[in-house]
Amino acid sequence: MREAVDYLPRKAAYQVKEALADTRVVIVNGARQTGKSTLAEHCLAGREDVVRRYLDDPLTRTSAHADPSAFLDVPATMLIDEVQRVPELWLAIKNAVDRDPRPGRFLLTGSARLLGLSTLPDSLPGRSETIELSPLSQGEINGAPDGFIDAAFTEGDQLRMSSSTLRRRDYLEMVARGGYPEAVRREAPRRRAQFFKSYLDDIMSRDIHQVAHIQRGSDMRRLIGALAAQTGGMLNYSRLSSDLGVPLGTIRDYIGLLEVIYLIRLIPAWSSNATARALATPKLVFNDSGLAAHLLTGITNDSTTGGLIETFVLGELHRQVGWSRTMVRLYHYRDRDGNEVDAILEDNAGRIVAIEVKAAQTVRANDFRGLRLLKRRLGDRFHAGFVLYCGDQQLPFGDGLSCVPISALWTQGV
Missing domain, CATH: 3.40.50.300 (P-loop containing nucleotide triphosphate hydrolases)
Structure with missing residues (x-):
């Protein structure tokens, strides 16, 4: 043993x-x-x-x-x-x-x-x-309940939580650490970076070749780097093909392989009769935010930071879907008019909890635009809407809507 x-x-x-x-x-x-x-x-x-x-x-x-x-x-x-x-x-x-x-x-x-x-x-x-x-959740790392999904469907936007002591820099440290047990154990950033480098080398030399034969490993490595820059965004096969100079069919095959070995995850689009203008394009996220952050070392801007924090939040939600008592499915939403919601949780009764993710420490009324749109269109099916952000307070923003710290994902429990 x-x-x-x-x-x-x-x-x-x-x-x-x-x-x-x-x-x-x-x-x-x-x-x-x-x-x-x-x-x-x-x-x-x-x-x-x-x-x-x-x-x-x-x-x-x-x-x-x-x-x-x-x-x-x-x-x-x-x-x-x-x-x-x-x-x-x-x-x-x-x-x-x-x-x-x-x-x-x-x-x-x-x-x-x-x-x-x-x-x-x-x-x-x-x-x-x-x-x-999946990689470790924040609740598993910190011994916390990890019960946001159950709490959201039980209590709606009236979550019971105290102010958070975490700030944006704390969340970015969690993002960079990720959830692989070995990366979590390594406190020194340099040693953690060495783990991620070795992990990617193993992916290329062992895992990918166990499931398929690829002709050009260099194309796969370039694709993985390009996907890291887009994590948390809509998947665009044609753009990737054009940017990398790799045939579209090969891009599709390679992305399929990366899904098979759990390097990336595609979040399906959500739609209903009430949202007929919804797009069907999936959202791409890395299975582990730390690995994506490692690939983006030295590339820091609002887009990559926002994408990494969204990847982190979607990863925590995906983990909870596996064990929450409330049986739900995880989606994202975007329509042809540019309205979007980062995460949609739908239970078996058709109730919707909608989530927008913000990398800022403050929230504006306009950050609820997509949530309000869905609330109007869905009526009673809309159970609650949240903006998860890097600030410290839970505050109401209208009936059924509130902002809550990202830490609510793991500190909530029913």
């Missing part, structure tokens, strides 16, 4: 343990270095009925390739780490759980969106549950 180093409790641990109790195959999926193996070990700690297989070990990997069925033939729960390294195991796992449907047969970890890989021969409908492990 591999020992955890300075383990920080993860919100996903409860989800994994709950799934193991009633689901045959549980998959912990996510980016490299988010702590998937550590989480899996933590969830199985103290159990004697566990067999562990680590596919980063060459001998273990050779055994799995040689005879997948024999490799899996054990009566206990099996933990398979980095399962995407041996795609042949997938059908063997499917056959094994079809013959023996007991829950908790397999706990798998992987550093790619496994069910989207073309190398996998089949999915596991009805047999598996996938839990995405």
